Amino acid sequence: MSELLLEARGLVKRFRSQSLLRGSHETRALDGVDLQIRVGEVLAVIGESGSGKTTLGKVLLRLTPATAGEIRFGGNDLRALRGKALRLKRREFQMVFQNQRANLHPKMTVRQMLDESLRLHRPKLDAEGRAEHIGGLLERVGLSAKAEQRPESLSGGERRRVGLARILATQPKLIVADEPTSGLDAAIKLQIIDLLRRLKESSMTYMLISHDLGLVRRIADRVVVMLKGRIIEEIPAERLGDPRHHPYTARLMRAAHLSEDHASQGPSVIEVGVGGEQRHGGCVYAADCPVARERGLLTRCRQERPEPVALGPGHWVACFASADPIEEEP
Amino acid sequence: MGGRAERIAFWGSGAIVALVIAIGLVSPLIGYDPAAAVDYEQKLLGPGAGHWLGTDAQGRDVAMRLMKGTEAFFLPGLMAAGIATMAGALLGAIAGYAEGWGRTLVVGFLQLVDTLPRLIFIILVCTILNPSITLIAGVAGVLFIPSIATVIRRKVEALGSEDYILAHVAHGFSTTRILLYHILWLQARPLLIRQATYVFGYVLFVETALSYLGDYGVQEPTPSWGNMVAQTRELGGASAWPWVFPAVAIAVTIAAFLAFGNLLARRDEEAIR
Known part of the structure; x- marks a missing residue:
């Protein structure tokens, strides 16, 4: 197994909101997350919107302060870094934002943006060296003809690729990609997937945040499933569809499967909609879990937090009912 | 075009x-x-x-x-335009980006100044201090800070909610560079030009009005x-x-x-x- 690039332990992120009518209200976006990313792998984080995927990405990269927990990146304590030291470290871990416009400056050409990034992160390069480098980057993302364009005149897929080129300019060790294909039509999506795969072959390490299972199957090595701020399952990507999933993952897979059947080319996007507020004591899925109800585990699931149970190499599930395979519902 | x-x-x-x-x-x-x-x-x-x-x-x-x-x-007009645009841009950026007491302080100051009716306040300053045009222009400049700051603040907040600022922080840019260069210089420049010339025109208007009325402003000969x-x-x-x-x-x-x-x-x- 290759070496660890990033390791997080016990990450907690709480948001507190004040309201005159309802008083102080606390949301746990991350509720005790442990995570490891190894050099050269693609780790996918899946879960529906609101599960804390994006927050996890931002907290790991020090874009949002964690409330508690530990983050180590290449041996450094990331939470201890401040100011300029942190800024310089940032070139090693980059994020592709879900909002494609966020990465790009509307008033700069593609070349100007890449030049600015190179000036910042490769200060030793002179103008000629930067120009050469920009040519290489644009070729890598297939945008050589668009160097003098501004974001307005680029298509959605092209903008993503500019964003990626900008990120590659820093030569990062880790890329966190938040929904890199959302909002793109099928053909352009394939281009982006293809690009991500090629980068993977050049041994880039990714954390892929997505609720697109099709994308995850294509490029991820390992998958973790998030629900309400917790990781409830970890599984090697090739074993997705295993009969011994967490009940929630099983439901996600079924939902994705259904939507794939309905529109064979359509997006296999998962969104099952788990209601109810957060319960901190027990399993986050207890209120909606059909397995807990069937097997009479409801009281226990509501009160005790389930610990991870290993089910196979690289596969664990945080569920009291995990010992037995979960039956497919008729 | x-x-x-x-x-x-x-x-x-x-x-x-x-x-x-x-x-x-x-x-x-x-x-x-x-x-x-x-x-x-x-x-x-x-x-x-x-x-x-x-x-x-x-x-x-x-x-x-x-x-x-x-x-x-x-010179008074230039000074007022300078005060209003520079302080307005800076305070607007702070109000849009900062959190905690710094933001509260800035927003409070802006709101307080914003409640003052400009011409009436200037005439009030005149009757109390009988000041020079330079001082009056300075006051006019300060009175325009909130309107400029508000526009800048909205711009910064909008970009903040689009993850724009965060994406640039993530890329490794310093917040100073993002606010001053990416937002104020590259994106808000047209807005600042407009406001600066407006303030200059306003000072010309106030100066000539006061000098015309005669009790304040520039005195003969x-x-x-x-x-x-x-x-x-x-x-x-x-x-x-x-x-x-x-x-x-x-x-x-x-x-x-x-x-x-x-x-x-x-x-x-x-x-x-």
Whole structure:
């Protein structure tokens, strides 16, 4: 197994909101997350919107302060870094934002943006060296003809690729990609997937945040499933569809499967909609879990937090009912 | 881009603005003694060879006084525009980006200043302090801080909610660079140009208004376009020459500054479309 690039332990992120009518209200976006990313792998984080995927990405990269927990990146304590030291470290871990416009400056050409990034992160390069480098980057993302364009005149897929080129300019060790294909039509999506795969072959390490299972199957090595701020399952990507999933993952897979059947080319996007507020004591899925109800585990699931149970190499599930395979519902 | 009429308006107003700025810069270099200029033999002349724009009731050359009159508002106007845009941009950026007590303090200050009615507050300052035009312009500049800060703040907040700022922080840029260069310089520049020329025009308006009213502002015999126009009161219908040029100068200059600021901003916006 290759070496660890990033390791997080016990990450907690709480948001507190004040309201005159309802008083102080606390949301746990991350509720005790442990995570490891190894050099050269693609780790996918899946879960529906609101599960804390994006927050996890931002907290790991020090874009949002964690409330508690530990983050180590290449041996450094990331939470201890401040100011300029942190800024310089940032070139090693980059994020592709879900909002494609966020990465790009509307008033700069593609070349100007890449030049600015190179000036910042490769200060030793002179103008000629930067120009050469920009040519290489644009070729890598297939945008050589668009160097003098501004974001307005680029298509959605092209903008993503500019964003990626900008990120590659820093030569990062880790890329966190938040929904890199959302909002793109099928053909352009394939281009982006293809690009991500090629980068993977050049041994880039990714954390892929997505609720697109099709994308995850294509490029991820390992998958973790998030629900309400917790990781409830970890599984090697090739074993997705295993009969011994967490009940929630099983439901996600079924939902994705259904939507794939309905529109064979359509997006296999998962969104099952788990209601109810957060319960901190027990399993986050207890209120909606059909397995807990069937097997009479409801009281226990509501009160005790389930610990991870290993089910196979690289596969664990945080569920009291995990010992037995979960039956497919008729 | 822009039609023919807009191009003409741009260059026309630009020429007037350039002329006013040139006169404003050159004027202090030319000596002028208002007392020595008095010559009752030459009073109330129309435009002619000796006096291009005629003379006033005391026989002083109107063209000369018109030129020297720019000193009353030129530097004060620049100063006010500078105060308003720089402080407004900076405080707006802080109010849009910062959190905690810093933000509370800035927002509180902006709201407080914003409640003051501008002209009334300036007149109030005048009656209490009887200040120089420079001080009045400073006050005017401060009074414009909130309106500029508010626009900048909205811009920063909008970009913040689009993850724009976060994406640039993630990329490794310092917040100072993001706020000053990416947002204020690259994105808010047209807006600041517009506001700066507006404040300059406003100072010209306040200065001439106060000088016209007479109790505050620039006092005779020092020339100001405002106190030149005020001569109508003494002259009655005797002659229009002493006040018609300064009156036109006030109207044309204010209009030219507002139009030029607006059109320049528009060009700046379009250049990047």
